Amino acid sequence: MMVLLPIALIVSLQCGSCSIGPIDVFKAIFIDKTSVNHQILWNVRLPRVLVGGVVGMCLALSGAILQGVLRNPLAAPNIIGVSSGAGFAGFVILIVFPDLTRLVPAGAFIGALASTLAVYSLAWSRGVQPLRLVLAGVAVSSLLGAGMSTLMIFYPERVHGVLTFMVGGLSARSWPHFNMIWPYALAAISISIFLPTRLNILSLGDDAATGLGVHVERTRLILIAVAALLAASAVSVVGLLGFVGLIVPHMCRKLVGPDNRILFPASLFCGAIIVIICDTIGRVLLDPIEIPVGIIMALIGAPFFLFLLKERKKSA
Amino acid sequence: MNVFFVKDLCVHFGSKAIIEHVDFTVKKGSVTALVGPNGAGKTTLVRVLSRTLKPQSGKILYNDKDLFTLPTKQIAKTLALLPQMRFIPDGLCVQTLVEYGRFPHGGNNGTSRKEDRNIVQWAMAKTHTLHFRHTPLARLSGGEQQRAWIAMALAQKPKALILDEPTTFLDIAYQLEILELLRTLNKETGLTIIMVLHDLNHAMRYSDSIMIVRDKKLRSIGPSHDVLTRESLRMEFSIDSDIHWDSRNNCPYIIPHRQIHHEGAL
Structure with a gap:
């Protein structure tokens, strides 16, 4: 996987409306800084690919953490309210205050963290049980979902603007976006280096984890906070890209097993690779029309995931 | 006392x-x-x-x-515990479970120090779990699982x-x-x-x-x-x-x- 990531990166940089050879890619980025190729690569493709990679990492790691901490294979960043919070905040800005569109990422980020906090405190009762958290998440999400639908009904003429935000896309993402998310991503990923063993132990059950000296509530809070931070920073930049956080950790679990010490890095790499590849396909397939990466991911990812599931059954 | x-x-x-x-x-x-x-x-x-x-x-x-x-x-x-309520993560094998017993002693993954490895071996030998130490817990019988959990508790010394x-x-x-x-x-x-x-x-x-x-x-x-x-x-x-x-x-x-x-x- 570590080999695949640079390959995906380079291939993605080559492809586009105007394709550039692998050697020219290096030349254009590092040596010949005046060429047209440099303009295309440096200002358009490179930041977009980097944003895609970081977003993929964030969402995949966030999903891996949440599936472990909630002991629920269906857990994904949207289950703790991240997506619905970001979505609602994004909708309000895009539909009600269309003049403030540039504030969408910041608003979505705050919305995501706020709704996660709401879900967490609603689930609290002498500690947070995973099931209560999942249920509170579903309830808050459907409430915010109703809010989004209401907005769409009241402002039908502005619905088009929110569609791309809903599907999730990397179109026109550039350096400002990258600079916005990498500090959060780096912080959250660095914290997560210390967490996999604790998450492994937590998955044995609360009582067994306490017996082994893991502070259950504190660890759970930290894990959820890290997952929320990762997902919020990703969602704020690309919109409601749902699929990566659910499927990539599962794919990785099939490939490398359930040990979070290996699963975390595997999810990071795999998430980046998949988002970059899918975005590349989306750009090239119907050129000059761009297909949002969220759609490509569901189209390719879902069948691939079903294939993995089937393979696993045969070998077991 | x-x-x-x-x-x-x-x-x-x-x-x-x-x-x-x-x-x-x-x-x-x-x-x-x-x-x-x-x-x-x-x-x-x-x-x-x-x-x-x-x-x-x-x-x-x-x-x-x-x-x-x-x-x-x-x-x-x-103080070690063998609680009644516990979960078995998919694919977790016996030896990994027993290694978690070393967590409170700072051996982050239970295999870092020689002392940790020896204690893990000892715990598995005592509970007769050595011969299926690489088997996923979920595939073992109730009794074998129970012995694996006891081995984990013993590994805490x-x-x-x-x-x-x-x-x-x-x-x-x-x-x-x-x-x-x-x-x-x-x-x-x-x-x-x-x-x-x-x-x-x-x-x-x-x-x-x-x-x-x-x-x-x-x-x-x-x-x-x-x-x-x-x-x-x-x-x-x-x-x-x-x-x-x-x-x-x-x-x-x-x-x-x-x-x-x-x-x-x-």
């Missing part, structure tokens, strides 16, 4: 009381068996001692320090061990083997053991002290021949029985005859 000192302990869930005003002490190096009918509060009591459930009121001292203010990782260096029904799911040979193993560890290393048992004969044979818990209260505590008498078996367990002396194992032996239906009870 007391490992546990418990004073006026009360636990309730919502408005429902589970444990009311319980006092007792557990001596260092002793084996204590908790017995009592279903729903009496045995599991709740051991969960409180395990610090996995916080009581509403009362005092619990562990080695003369407040159990709920000590850092949990520090407690885990000397605890001075005290709390077990909630350690012999459940085991066939009779392994029941004896586990209880013998615990007794041996107790004799050889002075390990203090507190366990919930269902089989009264096991409790009498393998413990120094028996606690009868029934109806939210600690009904009696003491050596088996004082606590388990024909009269108390009739009162607390609703059985009519004879008590014989097992001269081979030097302990009393209960032969139950029939259930008694108390007037107005239940």
Whole structure:
């Protein structure tokens, strides 16, 4: 996987409306800084690919953490309210205050963290049980979902603007976006280096984890906070890209097993690779029309995931 | 010297009381068996001692320090648990589980230091789990799983061990083997053991002290021949029985005859 990531990166940089050879890619980025190729690569493709990679990492790691901490294979960043919070905040800005569109990422980020906090405190009762958290998440999400639908009904003429935000896309993402998310991503990923063993132990059950000296509530809070931070920073930049956080950790679990010490890095790499590849396909397939990466991911990812599931059954 | 000192302990869930005003002490190096009918509060009591459930009121001292203010990782260096409620993650193999037992001692993944590796080996050898150490836990039988969990607890190298029904799911040979193993560890290393048992004969044979818990209260505590008498078996367990002396194992032996239906009870 570590080999695949640079390959995906380079291939993605080559492809586009105007394709550039692998050697020219290096030349254009590092040596010949005046060429047209440099303009295309440096200002358009490179930041977009980097944003895609970081977003993929964030969402995949966030999903891996949440599936472990909630002991629920269906857990994904949207289950703790991240997506619905970001979505609602994004909708309000895009539909009600269309003049403030540039504030969408910041608003979505705050919305995501706020709704996660709401879900967490609603689930609290002498500690947070995973099931209560999942249920509170579903309830808050459907409430915010109703809010989004209401907005769409009241402002039908502005619905088009929110569609791309809903599907999730990397179109026109550039350096400002990258600079916005990498500090959060780096912080959250660095914290997560210390967490996999604790998450492994937590998955044995609360009582067994306490017996082994893991502070259950504190660890759970930290894990959820890290997952929320990762997902919020990703969602704020690309919109409601749902699929990566659910499927990539599962794919990785099939490939490398359930040990979070290996699963975390595997999810990071795999998430980046998949988002970059899918975005590349989306750009090239119907050129000059761009297909949002969220759609490509569901189209390719879902069948691939079903294939993995089937393979696993045969070998077991 | 007391490992546990418990004073006026009360636990309730919502408005429902589970444990009311319980006092007792557990001596260092002793084996204590908790017995009592279903729903009496045995599991709740051991969960409180395990610090996995916080009581509403009362005092619990562990080695003369407040159990709920000590850092949990520090407690885990000397106190190991075998809880009843636990999960088995998909694909987790026995050796990995046993390695988690080294977590409180700072060996982050249980394999970093030679000492950790030796202890993990020792724990698996003691519980006869070595030959399936690479098998996923989920594919093992109930008894094999139980031994793997006990190996994990032993890998913590605890001075005290709390077990909630350690012999459940085991066939009779392994029941004896586990209880013998615990007794041996107790004799050889002075390990203090507190366990919930269902089989009264096991409790009498393998413990120094028996606690009868029934109806939210600690009904009696003491050596088996004082606590388990024909009269108390009739009162607390609703059985009519004879008590014989097992001269081979030097302990009393209960032969139950029939259930008694108390007037107005239940």
